Amino acid sequence: MTAAPPRPRLVELDGRDLADRLAEALTVYVTAMGYPPSTARQRRTLWLEHVDRPGWRAVGWLDQAGPLLGIAYGYDGAPGQWWYEEVRRGLRRAGNPAWTNDYFELTELHVRPDAQGAGLGEGLLRALLAGTGRGHVLLSTPEHGPRPPGRAWRLYRRLGFRDVLRQHLFSGDSRPFAVLGRGLPLPRPEDRADVRTHAPA
Numbered sequence: 792m793t794a795a796p797p798r799p800r801l802v803e804l805d806g807r808d809l810a811d812r813l814a815e816a817l818t819v820y821v822t823a824m825g826y827p828p829s830t831a832r833q834r835r836t837l838w839l840e841h842v843d844r845p846g847w848r849a850v851g852w853l854d855q856a857g858p859l860l861g862i863a864y865g866y867d868g869a870p871g872q873w874w875y876e877e878v879r880r881g882l883r884r885a886g887n888p889a890w891t892n893d894y895f896e897l898t899e900l901h902v903r904p905d906a907q908g909a910g911l912g913e914g915l916l917r918a919l920l921a922g923t924g925r926g927h928v929l930l931s932t933p934e935h936g937p938r939p940p941g942r943a944w945r946l947y948r949r950l951g952f953r954d955v956l957r958q959h960l961f962s963g964d965s966r967p968f969a970v971l972g973r974g975l976p977l978p979r980p981e982d983r984a985d986v987r988t989h990a991p992a
């Protein structure tokens with residue numbers, strides 16, 4: 792009889808853990824996003840700076856041998872942060888600035904391409920958002936364009952994220968983004984059917 796393959800472990804990462812695994816985490820990020828390796832070098836300082844922000848939390852999946860299969864982190868949104876100010880600008884224009892009160896920003900969520908499609912992303916999101924103590928979560932993700940929504944969109948919709956801003960342009964980036972959000976805490980997985988934002992086809 793062959794043994795079942797070892798299951799990856801979901802772990803909470805502190806700032807030191809992230810610093811120790813930063814190269815691995817950034818490799819997961821660039822491969823998941825399809826960015827060139829040089830992007831990882833550009834992001835190093837930013838990711839380490841984020842560790843010091845109030846409410847910063849990170850979780851990751853480790854496989855048996857140790858390498859990181861997925862990473863997610865975020866922190867409390869607050870005035871003065873670049874992302875807060877950019878989203879607030881869009882929300883003011885849309886006449887709905889209340890979303891920026893009391894929110895946790897989901898900053899990064901990535902699973903290595905060879906480990907995608909098995910629920911690891913949802914596991915990261917649930918673990919990260921379980922301990923924020925905030926009333927809402929907000930995130931930004933590229934608009935999906937004419938193609939069917941990709942895995943990230945499906946995950947967010949499945950977990951009840953709704954549109955906060957669409958076609959939002961962040962300063963210095965020509966790609967339109969959606970800002971999505973929902974109240975916290977998330978419903979338990981067994982209640983999933985109740986949180987769909989669109990009726991199933």
Ligand SMILES: CC(C)(COP(=O)(O)OP(=O)(O)OC[C@H]1O[C@@H](n2cnc3c(N)ncnc32)[C@H](O)[C@@H]1OP(=O)(O)O)[C@@H](O)C(=O)NCCC(=O)NCCS
Nearest residue numbers: 823900901902907908909910911912913932942943945946
């Ligand atoms: C978005 C991302 C993090 C999602 O991670 P993931 O592990 O692939 O996604 P999920 O947790 O949703 O699981 C994927 C699929 O497994 C299924 N699944 C969920 N639990 C499962 C389980 N226990 N066993 C098997 N399959 C399961 C889901 O139904 C889902 O199906 P679908 O994608 O066909 O709808 C990942 O695809 C990724 O890194 N993408 C590129 C980077 C990116 O876009 N990041 C977000 C930027 S905003």
